[in-house]
Amino acid sequence: QSSSVLSDNGRYRIPNDNPFVSTAGARKEVWALGLRNPHRLTWADGHLIANSIGLHTWETVNIIQKGANYGYSLREGNEALQFDNHITALPEADRIPVQVTDTVTAGTVVPTYPVIQYPHKPGGGDAVGTGLVYRGSMIPALRDKYVFTDISTGHIWYADFKEMLAADDGNPRTMATMHEVKIRWKGQVYDTMFPIVESAYHARGGKRARLPGLALVSGEGRADTHVATDASGELYVLTKSDGVIRVVSRPR
16 A cells, blocks of 8 residues: 555545655646546456546547546547547647646657547447446357447447557557447337337326427437446446436347
């Protein structure tokens, strides 16, 4: 167990080996930085994985490393983000300032890039949702795969977890391959959860013609799709727009 220092408010302690403990002006609690909206975190085999919602262009999955800088607001996905929020190719000298505060920097660093990314375009989505490495036994094809969603469109994808770890190689062009999960529901096969959720929404008394919400790729309506597992590692799909939790089983 490492030694620690007291937090500024005196209510908790911070490990002495946190990466910015000795950086003047920095928050000692920070482990990594430069993620726009890392709203979903999961652990697998000692690795912390963050799904981060992008601004205009890329949704990303990131392997979190101690002290790493993931680039935002100067990077989005594996591209440079300009001050007008448009993206461009990475500069040849790919370094960014380490922003300690709004006005103070501490040198420069090479950004750390995602291991998976998908665009705000048809076939992609609007906002990356939950993700996890499947360890259950009901779906052998997904075992040891990282399963993740897009919130609005209801896409479910998977990537090989070992390939994700290998893609964390410092090369911004190296990405793990995304594979689409097809969904069989009531005898039909769907590319996304969206039509399934919309049908259930109306069956459960939803009054709108389409699902609630609005997004760029999904258009009118959001499926609001996430994944989770139970204590035995089996997979569930949660969709807030129709208020349903569905267990995922192997094809019959």
